[in-house]
Amino acid sequence: MNNKKDQAAFHLMLAPSIVFLIIFSFIPMFGIVMAFQNYIPAKGISESAWVGLDNFKFMFQIPDSRQILVNTIVIALWKIIVGTVVSIVFALLLNEIRVRFAKKFMQTVVYLPNFLSWAVLATVVMNIFSYEGPVNAFLGWLGIDPVLFMASNHWFRPMLVLTDVWKGFGYGSIIYLASLTAIDPGLYEASSIDGANRFKQLWHITLPGLMPTILLVTTLNLPNVLNAGFDQIFNLYNPLVYATSDIIDTYVYRVGLVERQYSLGTAIGLLRSVVGIVLILSANKLAQKLTDYRIF
């Protein structure tokens, strides 16, 4: 009927968003050519000399590049594994709380850190674990020498994982809680008639019921192995712990923007996003195969 008018309305609705995407997403994509140039800001993209794959070759020759890649993947994997396990356990425990008020209160408390920025939390974490902070005060009380947690290559990674999980586990548990409520209560009744105790119910009903969600969330986490958490590390680290905490994103920031090596920064960024896309697309395929879910 009014089809022409409808089509026009739809195009008009999308127009402003598309304009913004063109300016701030698509035009920057042309900047990627910098990765193949020796970009000099005074000359601009059109005048700078082409160097082919030199930036990429140089990237692999930097002595730190291996270390950075290892840091990124190790930190990200630990965060994913510990984060998933803690979220599931927390959802299971919370599900057992029968007092409504207590449950709501708990949820409010554990979801909250997710909404605070690392700029703020980092300052708090640094104070708590500082040389004279409460943690070291407690260790001193136990007769243990103070530890420089934030300046020790031995402690820094565990600190990253610990604080990241603390910030995110409540929020991560929401999806598991939701799928727990979707498990048929009839199964529990039937099993208790058959004499199954709570632990057996957990093993034979709850965990299998959660399995599809666990599988899905884990699959969707796959692309994050190159994303070890810029905000957190950038706000917490210092040159003393670069060896164990410098990740691709923090490195690109320092090389590209602070040291103004635009071409090298762009090249590393490009390689990272290409691998990232491959991971996202594979996760999407995998999730579709395993659980019939599609991100897009």
Next chain:
Amino acid sequence: MVSIFPVNFTLSSYEKLVSDSQFWRSFMISVERVVLGLIVNMMLMILAAYPLSKSSKQFRAQKVYMNIVIFAMLFSGGLIPTFMVVKGLHLLDSIWALILPGAVPIANVILLMNAFRAVPKSLEEAATIDGASQWRILSTIYVPVVLPTLATVTLFTIVGHWNDYFSALVYINKTSNYPLQTYIQQLSVDVQNITDPQKLIEYSKISNRTLNAAKIVISTLPLLLIYPFMQKYFVTGIVVGSVKE
């Protein structure tokens, strides 16, 4: 010596804080950013999500637009080329540099698009028979129906703008124009340049820690105030947006 329990409880750092003009300047910049950013994001998000939620039968170009949006989500020029575009538009040092590059939050558009898809088709058909235009259908039927999801997205948007310190670090050169989180972030930045453990210990002794703590408390207060009211919405919003039956 710091212990687990507070000693010598005092409000004097809050008194000192009141007179810190840069802190309040940054606070107001953050408020301005949240208000402007929320308006821009919500307008674009709703307007983009609605046509995208239509089937390609109802909106012939739907697939084309969807591919554009997904491509923009997956692939980006990266930090440095984006910086140069912002610089080229002479947006550096203005509040728009913090808002416009992220004007279309694609993840939220997709969340909202899924919510729109779940709205019963019969509502729209009834309105079409009454002669309502698409604009009217969107504003009087779809938006009210997806209110819980909109509340979720609103919370995410407010939190996102309030918490972002990084774009100001990149796009704002004058420290007097920093929003609050960037200002807070700069408090701890001195520590990052210390390379000697001994210095780090000394630093932690001399920092005026209570004043910084007071700044942090004030900077999180706005979130702590809105969060409890939004919580019931975002839990359903997340679940509806992520679990598709």
